[in-house]
Amino acid sequence: MRRFLAAAAVLLALALAPAASAMSLAPPRGKVFFGVSDRGTTAEYREFAQLVGHHPPLLQTFHPWGNSLNEARERWAQTKTRPILHISTADDQTLEELITPKAIARGRGDNYLLQLNTFFARQRVRSYVRPLGEPNRCINPWSGVTCSGARRGGPYSHRWYKKAFRRIAIIVRGDGTREEINARLRRAGVARLNRRGKPEPRRLLPAPVSIIWSPLPGGSPTVPGNYPGDYWPGGRYVDWVGSDLYSAYPVWRNLNHFFHNPRYGRFPFALTEWAVAGADDTRFMRRIFGWARKRSRVRMLVYYRGFGESGNAFRIGLYPRSVRLLRRKLNQRRFPQYAPFFTRPAPEEPPPGGGVAPRIDSSSAAPRG
Secondary structure: OHHHHHHHHHHHHHHHOOOOOOOOOOOOOOOOEEEEEOOOOHHHHHHHHHHHOOOOOEEEEEEEOOOOOHHHHHHHHHOOOEEEEEEEOEOOOOOOEOOOHHHHHOOOOHHHHHHHHHHHHHHOOOEEEEEOOOOOEOOOOOOOEOOOOOEOOHHHOHHHHHHHHHHHHHHHHEEEEHHHHHHHHHHOOOOOOOOOOOOOOOEEEEOOEEEEEOOOOOOEOOOOOOOHHHHOOOHHHOOEEEEEEEOOEOOHHHHHHHHOOHHHOOOOEEEEEEEOOOOOOHHHHHHHHHHHHOOOOEEEEEEOOOOOOOOOOOOHHHOHHHHHHHHHHHOOOOOOOOOOOOOOOOOOOOOOOOOOOOOEOOEOOOOOO
């Protein structure tokens, strides 16, 4: 009887366990990928690499919904980096909202998601996709909480965020017939494929992408309903768990609590954004590297550089002591300078996918590379 109960318990655990994709794209054991945020030009990347004496193998590009990847791909290829694509629903120039979480979940942005699947699958670009990062940061239009701590509700409820995230993961990953993809969408509680202007594809190719879920470790504001777990989409739709930490807000207690949550313990961990800002702070930088070294699940550190020059406190060149320390830290064998199968130059024919997602919720993004 005991043996039967034990076997039944194992089977139940397997049935309930979330089936994450095997495509984690983690570095070799004992290694950590260092990355840097994309400021729009290869010259900016090379200037940073020269400053820190290290070729960052990852380049994180921040794009609004519907944006073309053609120019970004050229930067990824020219810098020989593996991309991290952060997807936002706000126009990067006007900050106008382009699509709501509810609209994503209901399939009104499927043209764009199908384009992403086609791009990464046909181009064979091994990539990390970071949809709607920092959902518990109130100024983000996909957040479920206002800056006063009230729940936004409606198309911004936590339920719609989680469904939107699941839909993004399912379609961008691909790897199935139309019927198989629709079955996965149905299990995720969202609508079937909905490509506008033409029939849905018969099959989605497998895209070599790894999905990163990355809330703030505590929430901004830190109130009930805005903790990381309130936005958890389920392990079936996540390959990496990540978070962000800056020297101006070094709430280590929240980061440690989030990192050690058993719900996320089987996923590789990334600091998807971290930086010294406002003052030359080598103590913070030392602690970042020490914290990561003591935790074997930490496999990715991505330095954030902000945008523009005037008023940009994230320019590391402003902090010479931190630059020297970063050079020393990255000159260690645990930080490889290239990720295997980094982005290669594009073939002669134009990238497939054709067109940009249509205007959604009365506004849209113009393709800007």
